[in-house]
Amino acid sequence: MFQNYFKIAYRNLLRHKGFSFINIAGLALGLTACLLLGLFVYDELQYDKFLPEGERVYRVYNNVQSEESTDQIACVPPMFGTTLKEDFPEVETMLRIIMQPWEGQSLVEAGDKKMYEKGGLVSDPTFFQVFPLKFIYGSPEKVLDDPASVVISDKFSDRVFGTADPVGKKITIDKESYLVKGVFESNPKFHLPVNFVVNIARMQLEPERMKSWGWQQFYTYVKLKKGADPALLLSKFQAETRKQIDEETHQPFKYTPALQPLREVHLYSASFKYDQSIRGNITYVKALSVIALFILVIACFNFVNLATAKSLQRAKEVGVRKTIGASRGQLMLQFLGETLLLTFISVVFAAALTSLLLPSLNAFTEKEMAFNIFSSPGLLLLLLGLLLVVGILAGLYPAVVLANFKPVSVLKGGLAITNGPGKTPWLRHSLIVLQFSLSVFLIICAVVVYQQVSFLHNKDLGFNKDQIMFFEMRGDNMYKNYETFKTELLKNPNVASVSIGYGFPGDATAGDGIYITKNGERVSHSVTHLMVDYDYINTLGLKLVAGRGLSKEFPTDKDAAFVINETAVKELGFGTPQKALGQKMEWKMWAEKDTIKKGEVVGVVKDFHFKSLFDKMDPTILQIFPGANWKVAVKMKSSNVAGGIAHVKNVWDGFSPEYPIEYKFMDDNFEVMYKSEDKLKTLLWIFTGMAIFVGCLGLFGLAAYAAERRKKEIGIRKILGAETSSIVSLLSKEFLKLVLIAALIAMPLAWFAMRKWLEDFAYRIDIPLWVFGAAVILAGVVAFLTVSYQALRAATLNPVKNLRMD
Amino acid sequence: MIQTQNLEKVYRTDEIHTTALNKVNLEVKAGEFVAVMGPSGCGKSTLLNLLGLLDDPDAGSLVFNGTEVAHFSERQRADLRKSSIGFVFQSFNLIDELTVFENVELPLIYLGVKNPERRRRVEEVLEKVQITHRMNHYPQQLSGGQQQRVAVARAVVNQPPLILADEPTGNLDSSNGNEVMDLLSELNRQGTTIIMVTHSEHDARYSHRIIRMLDGQTIMTEVTADQAQVTLA
Known part of the structure; x- marks a missing residue:
């Protein structure tokens, strides 16, 4: 019996090649x-x-609760960890990793090798208790207890020591000597980008600082004892933190601590500030899952539509089989089996295609995903599951329809199968509407995402980021003689200007308090501090809206002047830029205890976006503070950038020959900010294209069927004088109407979804109305082209032939 | 073998009710060859469909071999069809995707006959209808007469006691038509009961008895050949 079913299925597949192709291609x-x-x-x-x-x-x-929103900050004060470990019995182990104030590049030297390495973590010695990574050499037991020990990743070990066991070997990191105590296996699924781990004790932080409740500098993890309730722990800990007084504001602690399960760190931290872990975005993961489902649903609908539309051709067979004794169940099984066969072929093609395309996806997403069904029984099982789900989803309805045909009707020539005149094939039409709704939805989303991403890349940021070479200073000589270093850099004609400081666009910035006097009362405000020099404003091309920039001509600028941005004018309550000039400010300086810098506002710059457009503009203060002269921005003249770079390298070698120079250009900083959005944009276009293509395949098949079904009508119309164009319009109209209904359904949904997505950006486009019109026109044109091919073919056939065939 | 009493069938659309069969009373004995004749639309095919359990009657009784079958479930009807009734249609109704052999084999598959036996029986019946040389061909590759011979072979392969034929020669020329009628006569001589709907007086003469219908009712039964007897229904 099954052999017979298979035979029929196989022969049907070959006989109706066009339809088989559409179904298999669509499903695949x-x-x-x-x-x-x-x-x-x-x-x-x-x-x-x-x-x-x-x-x-x-x-x-x-x-951190502000008036408008709640921000999440990944770093917490050191006392969080200490308190959790010491006062809460639920905590088994606690781990703190200090946030690096720079990008985390360290100069590594071993033997004759010298290289910059990222991923150096400075942590409590409990690192491998909280994160039990697999050890290749050495043992995780007390491996970090000695402050002079370092544990490295296998990849790092390969780069530095080759394939030999490096345990016991010496290594220098940023000119400090360490002993390799262990090698752990890198795991691409670990949320921390780690190449080596050293003990925090090596930093010799003042014990006093480690008692801070305000120094938000530590990524802190806790491992709870078995059975401990994290919610209860959190509520007790929150109560504990509320008792603390912020030593800077002298007000109750304003942050509310929270616990995030380790396995949610990667996907649920997209909006976290100061987070240096490898982050994904759950919104994008959900969006891509929905798109995958959309495309599969569209492909399944194609199958249902084509199978029911083509059922007439199978009706006779059903009639004959029923007449000679086939039961409904046997027929359903047969047709379901056929769908499963078709799905099986599609799955095979899909598996091959996936293997073929995966390397490109891996390269695009920077992942190492594997797809090998032969070595992974789970994957094989998944494919089998997919085969059954898709096969049954697509095949069940047509199987039921076919198996329900009455032999008397179908053997007499199709009575009651086709929709009679004036009757609408509701299911088929509904499925087309659904398919095109999904397509129009995706088109609108793709266009809006494209628009927003273009906006992110092209928005006027309020400064000029072009041709600015950017690097971190290295070596004592360079730090101590930064002014001479700067003078040397400026000596080349290709260098337009140089600024040294901390807080350049696209790089790390510091948040800190500022004191102003309001109604006779000294109040603190949280602002962003950009530690600059006299050339910062000029180098970045910032625009002054009031007052002046910082200048050597005013000796007090070094110790008593602040330039603020427009947002600071507003948020600090100065009213207008003009009124802000001369306002007094105080800042508790870094490093030197209880030293207050007192000064006044000398200028106001137009707001400029030194952070990504996800973040709203912060009130910002620019001031001179040589203690943070860590980074250098060199503005090149466009005529000879290469010459300028060569000069910078030469000067560098003159100051810190022991350190190789590592630089990039400032605009690159901004490019990487929107990497995920760029990728989302590309993926969305690709998969929207696929969804439309698959949907059109189905429409193409249905149009062919409609043209076939209406051959007689077309013949009669032509004999009565209808022109080709009117026949094409007759056949296309029906489908275009459906596309229009689909668009009406999709538009509000897409608008809603995109509005939600755009809410993540502090700076965003307004969804332009033309996007909706364009999506409808695009879907309509694609549908029309798909249908009109078949319509034109039907319209140009000899009408006599059509009638004779009837 | 078959008795009907007041058998009725009404076709309904939204606006129109058409009575296709109106209280038909009929008896066909085992071994009989009965022809049903009448103008188009008189209900002969409807009658045949009801007798073949392809359609449900709206009222009345239908007894097959002593069992009331009018209200059989779909499964019971399917079981009865595959074991006891063979069908021959005007338009042959062979499955285009199957070869001659496979078409004839189909009823045996549904009956669950095992393969060596199936092959033997198919070959035997193909031999009987003289189409063995074409058994690996597809229906489209055969003439109309050959296709109908295959249809007859398929109808008899599971040796049903009853064959229902709906204008079996309607699509054939006279020579092929005669061949098919000879085949049916031969089967009848071997004991198979045959009920045949036809428009052709020529074909009807192959039967023992002709039932004439008009407007959904049987109006007359006449005995053919040497019996030359006419009775009013």
Whole structure:
């Protein structure tokens, strides 16, 4: 019996090649999209799952409530960790990792090798208790207890020591000597980008500082004891923190601590500030999952539509089989089996296509996803599951329809199968409407995302980021003689200007308090501090809206002048830029205890976006503070940038030959800010294209069927004088109407979804109305082109032939 | 073998009710060859569909081999069809995707006959209808007469006691038509009961008895050949 079913299925497949192709291609593409996106989503969901007992590990972060929103800050004060460990018996182990105030590049030297390495973590010695990474050499037991020890990753070890066991070897990191005590296996699914770990004791932080409740500098993790209730722990800990007084504001502690499960760190921290972990975005993961589902649904609908539309051709067979004794169940099984066969072929194609495309997706997403069904029984099982789900989803309805045909009707020539005149094939039309709704929805989303991403890249940021070479100073000689270094840099004609400081656009900035006097009362405000020199404003091309920039001509500018931005004018309550001039400010200086810098506002600059456009503009203060002269921005003249770079390298070598120079250009900083959005944009276009293509394949098949079904009508119309164009319009109208209905359904949904997405950006586009019109026109044109091919073919056939065939 | 009493069938659309069969009373004995004749639309095909359990009657009784079958479930009807009734249609109704052999084999598959036996029986019946040389061909590759011979072979392969034929020669020329009628006569001689709907007086003469219908009712039964007897229904 099954052999017979298979035979019929196989021969039908060959006999109706066009329809088989449409079904297989549609399903295969849908499944490929689903598999590729599924792999991506699965990969994103795997972060930190490999860590044993990871379900007991939580990251402690802070919620900061402002008037408009709540911000999450990934770093917390050192006393959080200390208190949690000492006063809360639920905590088994606690770990703090200090946030690096720079990008985390360290100069590593071992033997004759010298290189910059990222991913150096300075942590409590409990690192490998909280994150039990697999050790290749050495043992995790007390491995970091000695402050002179370092534990390195296998990849780092390969780069520095080759394949030999490096345990016991010496290594110099930023000119400090360490002994390698262990090598752990790198895991791409670990949320921390780590190449080596050293003990925090090596930093010799003042014990007093480690008792701070205000120094937000530590990524802090706790591993709870078995059975401990994290919610209860958190509420007790929140109560404890409320008792603390912020030593700077002398007001109750304003941050609210929270716990984040370790396995949520990767996907649920997209909006966290000062987070240096490898972050994904759950919104994008969800969006891509929905798109994958959309494409699969569109492909399944194609199948349902084509199978029911084509059922007439199978009706006779159903009639005959029923007449000679086939039961409904047997027929359903047969047709379901056919769909499963078709789905199986599609799955095979999809698996091949996925293998083919995965390397490109890996390169694009910078992942190492694998798709090998032969070595992964789970994957094979998943494909089998997909085969059954898709096969049944797509095949069940047509199977029921076909198996329900009455032999008497169908053997007499199709009575009651086709929709009679004036009757609408509701299901088929509904499915087309749904398919095109999904397509129009995706088109609108793709265009809006494109618009927003273009906006991010092209918005006037209020400063000129072009041709600015940017690097961190290295070596004592350079730090101590930064003024001479700057003078030397300026000696080349290709260098337009140079600024040294801390707080350049696209790089790390510092948040700190500022004191002003309001109604006779000294109040503190949290602002961003940019530590600058006299050339900062000129180098970045900032625009002054009131007063003047910082200048050597005013000797007091060094110790008693502030330039603020327009947002600071507003938020500090100065009224207008003009009124801000001369306002007094005080700042508790870094490093030197209880030293207050007192000064006044000498200028106001137009707001400029030194952070990504996800973040709203902060009130910002520019001031001279040579203690933070760590970074250098060199503005090149466009005529000979290469010459300028060569000069900078020469000067560098004159000051710190022991350090190789590492530089980049400032605009690159901004490019990487929107990397995920750029990727989302590209993925959205690709998969929207796929969704439309798959939908059109189905429409193409249905149009062919409609043209076939209406051959007689077309023949009669032509004999009565209808022109080709009127026939094309007759056939196309029906489908275009459906596309229009689809657009009406999709538009509000897409508007809503995009508005939600745009809310994540502090600076965003207004969704332009033309996007909706364009999406409808695009969907309409694509549908028209798809249908009109078949319509034109039908309209140009000899009408006599059509009538004779009837 | 078959008795009907007041058998009725009404086709309903939204606005129109058409009575296709109106209280038909009929008896067909085992081994009989009965022809049903009448103008188009008189209800002969409807009658045949009801007798073949392809359609439900709206009222009345239908007894098959002593069992009331008018209200059989779909499964019971399917079981009865595959074991006891063979069908021959005007338009042959062969499955285009299956070869001659596979078409004839189909009823045996549904009956659950195992393969060596199935092959033997198919070959035997193909031999009987003289189409063995074409058994690996597809229906489209055969003439109309050959297709109908295959349809007859398929109808008899599971040796049903009853064959229902709906204008079996309607699509054939006279020579092919005669061949098919000879085949049906031969089957009848071997004991198979045959009920045949036809427009052709020529074909009807192959039967023992002709039932004439008009407007959904049987109006007359006449005995053919040497019996030359006419009775009013």
